[in-house]
Amino acid sequence: MTLYDGFLMRDSLSDTGTVPSPGYPYHSPDIVSHSQVSDPGRFLTDTYDRDPTQPVELGSRLNPVYVRAKNLSSRPLTGYHVSVFRANTSLFLRPSVWSGHPLRTASGATSVALPPTVAPGAVGVGQDYFLLDAISSNEFCCVGMVSETPHPTIPADFPSYDAYILWVRQNQNVCGRNLNLVRDYPNRAFERLDTFSNPSSSEHVPTLFEVTVSGALPAGSRFGIQCVALGISTNWPTSEGPVQTESTMTPPSFDGAVTTWALLPTGAAWPRGASVDTTVWVGIRPESQAAAYHTPLERLGVSRTAVEGLGDAGVLVRLGNSGTVFVSSREAR
Template sequence: MTTMYDDLFFRSNLSDYGQLPSPPLAYESPDIIPSGIYPTNDPQAFFSSNYNQDVGQNLVTDGQNYIYLRTKNLSSGAESGKVSLYYTPASLLLYPNKWKDNALKTSDNQTEVFLQAPRAGDIAVTDNPFVWAPNSISGDHYCLISRVSTPKHDNPVPVVGSYTDLTEFILNNPGFGWRNVALVDANSPTFNTTVEYSQGTEAGSIIFQLECTNVPGGASVAFSAGTPGPSPLIVLEKTTVPQNNGSWNTSVTCNVPANYTTNITYSYWANGTQPQPGFQIRLKPIAYFDQSSRFFHQLRSPQELGASPELARRMSAQRGIVLGSHATIGR
């Protein structure tokens, strides 16, 4: 007899509408969404608007892949829960002991993300994506497993030792989702560097400046953090370094809330170029102040801080200070 689940759930495939038992597992949940190497602006609006589609992408080998989860509320009222995401190399039988200890984290090191659906039928999407830089598996793929824990269904990871119990688990637990994911080398960075960032107790406008020294023209750089809060998100999409005389930089300006913390990853693609002697990529958070600040005359002009011509024009009436710095040297 078919009944309906009554809580937040993950679909097995696009034909799954919450019936119990669930459709036979095909490891193709459209609600586990690898979305590429940059976080998505307003994921709630974007991924709820295309709920009838599978918009997941292949994973980029060794890239910082941002992965969102979405659930649908099948109850008669408001529901909320915490979602988790796990990974495992592909296996013919995915017993939970293979993946229960492989929890992925967000940019701010969370293994659980809260979401809520205020009304029956609402689609709830994680605003804080999980982040993963998977290693290559020769000729193979990974499986991702999602889990939602709610007041109505805690959905603990079970101990399963037989295929009969595994069958029961797959068919009668819509609080879990399963998706096989392929790896691609296209767009795989030459290296990533991840550094912790803490805003402190004061909100403010921060310029995140990426400086390239002796980085060959034709190479590419990017940086990003998935943790929501800044406006816009801390993202510089993949940008090609122009032919230069050994020094070039680019930046993004973000309004960052107080007490915001995250990890920022900056990436480099050689694109067939060769590193030059003295190669260096440095990420700097910079704060600027106007003439009303008591610090103004102690600070440096945009030109002195290496601002791009466009940024120097925009900040010409202000002075700034480098609040910190992180570099990757000689790779």
């Protein structure tokens, strides 16, 4: 097993910095929305084994966002910075979705410095915090990057899913947080709109969407996924199981959105800790470099014939995900 030689920003708590990354949900615990703390360095180092993120205050322009990164190198690292960008929730975080929307500090800076020198194996915490405005924008998906300069080099949009997947799996200094915490959600019906696109101008791509609900949802609850432009509109009772899939072919240059929804019975409330997640896999040719990161069909619980257009040799590679967790006021800042 090879570890990344540099600063790691994790995609999830399970992310150890293995290169190439086996692929994780974009639930980064290293982009931390949290009320102000007196000693961020100590707090974020002491909580490195968990995610202390709190729900964003929707009525505030001043939500603090802290960052941290771990030095996986065998040598001390000096002079590094972290930038964070925001985007609409998306199942395909191509750079143009987020690169033009940096978070800023109170002084207007678009990056924060890590400690001047971070020892091998140590956690470096940003010396300042960003502010997330939750009034003027509803964009809460975030991408974080560690770089040697205050202005990171961001790639242009990739020409294919394959190229994007290779970039994500090989760069452990980049992380994503596409997980929203919703406090005291008042309605029994929930909807989330996630953008989705196909970078190829010539290929139809086999696509598998997986919707997962968790938590003690009451009997009679349903959940589903819809994108009329992609020809999908289906739903399931939770009694059929918490994980369901639907496949389609995504046409060339598609640029749209996918709706994931859930509905509780009349009079029911969202239980604390319940979640609704959507993950997307795309079909890759077996000779592609990205095919090395495929997920076996049996692990997904689907047959080859159930995935439209996959054919006899195609494989599925995880592209992205979006999630929502329902929390209560007892978890307020």
